[in-house]
Amino acid sequence: MSSTEPTIDPQIAVPRRASATEMPILDLGDWLAGGPIEPLVAQFKAACTNTGFLYVRNHGIPRAAVDAVFDATRRYFSLSMEERLKDKIDERFRRGFMPYGVTQHPGHKPDLKESYELGVDLPLTDPDVQAGLPLHGPNRWPADKPWLKEAAEAYFGHTVALGKNLLRIFATALEQPEDFFLQWCRKPMVQSRLFHYPPQSSPTALELGAAAHTDYGMLTILAQDPIGGLELRTRSGEWVAAPYIEDTLVINLGDMVKVWTNDSYVSNPHRVANRTGRERFSIPTFFNLDYATPVACLPQFQSKDNPPRHAPVKSGDYLVKRFSEVQKYKTPAQLLAA
Numbered sequence: 001m002s003s004t005e006p007t008i009d010p011q012i013a014v015p016r017r018a019s020a021t022e023m024p025i026l027d028l029g030d031w032l033a034g035g036p037i038e039p040l041v042a043q044f045k046a047a048c049t050n051t052g053f054l055y056v057r058n059h060g061i062p063r064a065a066v067d068a069v070f071d072a073t074r075r076y077f078s079l080s081m082e083e084r085l086k087d088k089i090d091e092r093f094r095r096g097f098m099p100y101g102v103t104q105h106p107g108h109k110p111d112l113k114e115s116y117e118l119g120v121d122l123p124l125t126d127p128d129v130q131a132g133l134p135l136h137g138p139n140r141w142p143a144d145k146p147w148l149k150e151a152a153e154a155y156f157g158h159t160v161a162l163g164k165n166l167l168r169i170f171a172t173a174l175e176q177p178e179d180f181f182l183q184w185c186r187k188p189m190v191q192s193r194l195f196h197y198p199p200q201s202s203p204t205a206l207e208l209g210a211a212a213h214t215d216y217g218m219l220t221i222l223a224q225d226p227i228g229g230l231e232l233r234t235r236s237g238e239w240v241a242a243p244y245i246e247d248t249l250v251i252n253l254g255d256m257v258k259v260w261t262n263d264s265y266v267s268n269p270h271r272v273a274n275r276t277g278r279e280r281f282s283i284p285t286f287f288n289l290d291y292a293t294p295v296a297c298l299p300q301f302q303s304k305d306n307p308p309r310h311a312p313v314k315s316g317d318y319l320v321k322r323f324s325e326v327q328k329y330k331t332p333a334q335l336l337a338a
């Protein structure tokens with residue numbers, strides 16, 4: 001080996017499966033049908049203070065909507081690169097096709113994934129869009145592929161509804177009124193990403209489908225296909241697998257939750273290693289509150305002996321900063337200056 005060749009990390013170990021304590025399955029069915037919230041709140045709290053990861057079932061998103069968005073995603077990524085590049089992501093609104101190489105975590109090779117991105121669809125006449133509020137704007141859709149818009153926007157609508165329901169459980173767990181977070185859901189910064197991961201025969205710690213990272217915002221709602229490949233780090237530092245479980249979605253917390261709770265609720269690192277030799281598809285929805293939401297440590301998580309460990313942040317400013325650290329875009333300010 002010549003000295004100019006990069007050092008290849010040893011293949012990372014195949015982890016064991018997460019236990020039911022590390023990733024409990026919460027059944028939302030009874031509550032969504034009018035039952036009490038308390039049993040769910042207790043399970044939610046336990047998961048959030050352990051790994052920050054859990055599964056939900058009977059979550060209210062119809063199976064047909066999930067199947068339809070996966071079908072459309074597979075169909076879209078079977079198109080030629082030339083075809084997909086017609087809808088290459090625009091830097092201002094960040095909607096559309098994002099090719100390989102855009103997402104790169106510090107110290108890692110670019111993630112081995114490509115995506116199609118969508119969010120809350122705001123017209124160009126919307127006052128916040130006109131004012132240039134970062135990431136606010138219209139979705140971008142290929143006019144000749146109506147099936148993509150149809151399936152993705154339908155699924156998106158369902159995940160927004162689920163996200164708001166999860167925020168009710170979350171607020172109750174934080175001893176706030178059930179609708180506490182919903183006051184900041186006027187134009188919530190929700191983003192869905194339709195992901196395609198190619199097969200990867202020898203994942204290394206340097207090159208993965210998604211390098212180890214924490215999510216930035218409040219809640220992530222992840223639909224994955226039966227291929228699996230999602231792994232999370234437990235509090236003891238062990239990597240464990242979060243496999244596909246039929247009719248469930250994975251929920252995990254983002255870093256903003258650490259600000260609200262002074263690190264009582266955790267946003268654990270996770271990664272994707274697609275070792276199956278087959279293509280993998282997954283659809284995370286990142287649920288975030290309105291741009292101007294003041295995120296700060298809640299009173300019950302601080303005291304004289306335990307002052308806030310994180311400075312208060314404005315939700316949107318924080319997200320924009322975190323995005324710019326891993327995605328090679330220009331910021332809106334740079335675009336305006338260009």
Ligand SMILES: O=C(O)CCC(=O)C(=O)O
Nearest residue numbers: 195210224230272282284
């Ligand atoms: O694709 C997955 O399973 C997870 C993706 C992920 O962690 C992310 O995009 O933040």
Ligand SMILES: [Fe+2]
Nearest residue numbers: 213214215270
């Ligand atoms: Fe993530």
